[in-house]
Amino acid sequence: MAAVLVAAMVVVLSVSVAESATVEYQFDVATMNVTRLCGSKSIVVVNGQFPGPTVSAREGDLVVVRVVNKAQYNMSIHWHGVRQLRSGWADGPAYITQCPIQPGQSYVYKFTITGQRGTLWWHAHISWLRATVYGPIVILPKLGVPYPFAAPYKEVPLMFGTCVRPTRWWPVISVRACMNCLSLLVYVRAQANGGRRTRRR
Ligand SMILES: [Cu+2]
Numbered sequence: 001m002a003a004v005l006v007a008a009m010v011v012v013l014s015v016s017v018a019e020s021a022t023v024e025y026q027f028d029v030a031t032m033n034v035t036r037l038c039g040s041k042s043i044v045v046v047n048g049q050f051p052g053p054t055v056s057a058r059e060g061d062l063v064v065v066r067v068v069n070k071a072q073y074n075m076s077i078h079w080h081g082v083r084q085l086r087s088g089w090a091d092g093p094a095y096i097t098q099c100p101i102q103p104g105q106s107y108v109y110k111f112t113i114t115g116q117r118g119t120l121w122w123h124a125h126i127s128w129l130r131a132t133v134y135g136p137i138v139i140l141p142k143l144g145v146p147y148p149f150a151a152p153y154k155e156v157p158l159m160f161g162t163c164v165r166p167t168r169w170w171p172v173i174s175v176r177a178c179m180n181c182l183s184l185l186v187y188v189r190a191q192a193n194g195g196r197r198t199r200r201r
Pocket residue numbers: 078079080081123
């Protein structure tokens with residue numbers, strides 16, 4: 001009887017391992033010139049993209065993001081809304097769960113998506129850098145698990161950002177600036193996947 005129980009547990013464990021994957025990205029943080037509203041400005045971005053690359057994973061996946069800080073500012077990345085179960089050191093707030101990543105240094109964030117599906121976002125979690133360093137997190141259901149609604153024909157993440165007149169572009173993001181101009185940044189997920197991504201089964 002005990003042998004049967006052990007065998008059953010091994011089967012269950014191997015099935016759950018087979019269903020989860022490791023999703024890896026590299027985020028190269030650096031400054032880049034960006035033009036919006038007829039004005040150009042040097043801002044900090046990830047992988048030369050603004051907004052940054054989409055992190056796409058399935059529920060149960062292990063997400064590994066290596067952040068390489070090539071900018072001249074201290075950096076940290078927060079995975080907004082992602083439950084950090086036994087991985088609090090991967091949450092991202094600088095000076096709270098980690099020291100900031102200094103210029104020329106890197107940090108590997110590792111966390112497992114547990115009990116969550118839907119679209120969240122990631123962003124810098126230090127000083128004003130969060131104004132330009134951000135992007136979507138898309139969490140799909142496990143393979144073989146349907147959406148809790150009719151399957152969509154197509155999915156397009158929308159990122160809402162703020163900008164002000166070109167002469168005063170992003171010097172400070174304030175509530176007033178947010179009210180002045182709300183820019184809609186739309187892009188197809190496939191175009192946003194600049195981060196290196198591999199899946200291991
Ligand atoms: Cu946040």
